[in-house]
Amino acid sequence: MIAALGLLVGIVLGLIFRPDVPVGLELYLPIAVVAALDAVFGGLRAYLDGIFDDKVFVVSFLSNVLIAAGIVYLGDKLGVGGQLSTGVIVVLGIRIFSNLAAIRRHLFHA
Amino acid sequence: MPETQELPERVTMPLLTLITQQALDEDYQHVAERRAGQPASASGGTGHRLTAVVVVLFGVLLAVAGVQTARNADVASAGRDQLIDRINDRRDTQASFEQQVAELRTANAEAEQASQDLGARLDSVTRTRNRLMQTTGFAPMSGAGVRIVVDDGPSGDRDAMVQDDDLALLVNGLLEAGARGVSVNGQRWTALSALRNSGEAIRINDVSLSPPYTVEAVGDDYLAMQADLAESTSGSRFLDVAADFGMPVAMDNVESIELPAAPQRMLALHNARELTDTQQRQPMDKEDRS
Numbered sequence: 001m002i003a004a005l006g007l008l009v010g011i012v013l014g015l016i017f018r019p020d021v022p023v024g025l026e027l028y029l030p031i032a033v034v035a036a037l038d039a040v041f042g043g044l045r046a047y048l049d050g051i052f053d054d055k056v057f058v059v060s061f062l063s064n065v066l067i068a069a070g071i072v073y074l075g076d077k078l079g080v081g082g083q084l085s086t087g088v089i090v091v092l093g094i095r096i097f098s099n100l101a102a103i104r105r106h107l108f109h110a
Numbered sequence: 111m112p113e114t115q116e117l118p119e120r121v122t123m124p125l126l127t128l129i130t131q132q133a134l135d136e137d138y139q140h141v142a143e144r145r146a147g148q149p150a151s152a153s154g155g156t157g158h159r160l161t162a163v164v165v166v167l168f169g170v171l172l173a174v175a176g177v178q179t180a181r182n183a184d185v186a187s188a189g190r191d192q193l194i195d196r197i198n199d200r201r202d203t204q205a206s207f208e209q210q211v212a213e214l215r216t217a218n219a220e221a222e223q224a225s226q227d228l229g230a231r232l233d234s235v236t237r238t239r240n241r242l243m244q245t246t247g248f249a250p251m252s253g254a255g256v257r258i259v260v261d262d263g264p265s266g267d268r269d270a271m272v273q274d275d276d277l278a279l280l281v282n283g284l285l286e287a288g289a290r291g292v293s294v295n296g297q298r299w300t301a302l303s304a305l306r307n308s309g310e311a312i313r314i315n316d317v318s319l320s321p322p323y324t325v326e327a328v329g330d331d332y333l334a335m336q337a338d339l340a341e342s343t344s345g346s347r348f349l350d351v352a353a354d355f356g357m358p359v360a361m362d363n364v365e366s367i368e369l370p371a372a373p374q375r376m377l378a379l380h381n382a383r384e385l386t387d388t389q390q391r392q393p394m395d396k397e398d399r400s
Contacts, residue, residue: 006162010169014177021178033175036168045134051142054157060137061164065171091129098133 027076028069031085035068036061038092041099048106068092244291247300248377251291251369253328256284256335256361261322263356270355272323274305274312276348280325281305283345287338289327291369295319298372302380315373326367336361 263270
């Protein structure tokens with residue numbers, strides 16, 4: 001309940017203030033969002049599994065975002081930014097999918 | 111192999127399987143196991159608050175990313191629209207250029223046709239001009255013909271001297287006999303030439319002649335020319351006069367005679383008239399037909 005409210009508040013805040021993303025960070029924002037999505041779905045699955053832990057969630061969220069952005073940044077500096085972000089998105093996408101599958105099993109028992 | 115068995119599962123497992131199986135952070139598992147060991151610990155309010163903050167952060171992140179992407183999409187599509195406009199513009203330009211090329215090609219073809227027509231007309235006019243120059247005596251001519259030498263009579267009498275009329279009769283007779291060109295003592299006879307007595311001397315083309323007079327004529331049927339000359343009105347009269355006054359006349363058929371051109375000063379324009387539109391093509395057509 002708190003989580004859903006927080007999400008709503010965050011989205012509304014973001015829509016209201018529309019903070020300008022610095023051009024330098026624009027590249028990393030989508031990757032960061034995908035990483036955050038992974039952390040969120042992981043947390044949701046853990047919650048449904050009954051093993052959710054606040055500290056783990058916060059740490060995994062922040063580290064996911066930072067690591068994903070860091071990998072893309074590193075890739076950019078090495079000239080393989082596009083390929084590395086593709087790799088990151090593939091891995092995160094697979095994780096999101098399997099987490100969602102577990103969530104689905106919990107919710108629909110199917 | 112024993113080494114293989116010692117390797118942890120994490121190493122031997124294919125990458126995709128590993129990712130799928132470890133989709134859930136192992137930390138949740140570890141923490142849950144640790145908590146199971148000491149069930150007394152209860153999660154405090156700070157943890158929940160932190161989670162809420164992180165979720166808010168996530169929401170902000172989502173919204174910002176969405177807004178940013180939408181904004182960029184505007185820019186991208188604006189750029190795309192502009193590009194499409196430019197492509198269409200260029201296409202229009204290209205089409206108009208192609209149109210121009212086609213028009214120019216047509217014009218070129220017409221101009222070439224006109225040039226060919228003009229060239230053909232120039233050829234025909236040049237041919238006509240050359241023919242006219244030869245027949246009128248303003249171009250050199252060569253060919254087989256007849257050479258006639260006339261001299262004053264031996265009596266020395268004034269009547270026995272060759273007069274302009276006599277030479278004119280001879281020239282006319284030669285023309286009647288089919289001569290295409292005639293010269294007298296190397297002076298080409300032209301349509302504008304006149305044989306005139308000037309004192310004792312005979313003049314043609316403003317040049318004085320002196321006896322004996324050599325009259326050369328080029329004709330197509332040169333073998334028959336002597337006979338034709340005798341049969342022609344002027345020719346027979348000349349022969350009569352020559353016989354009457356005892357002028358010696360010698361005629362020879364010659365295989366090759368060179369007739370010079372008449373002096374160019376005789377080509378001076380004598381008569382001119384303004385060309386009107388209705389007359390414009392007539393002289394040319396007449397020449398083409400001739």
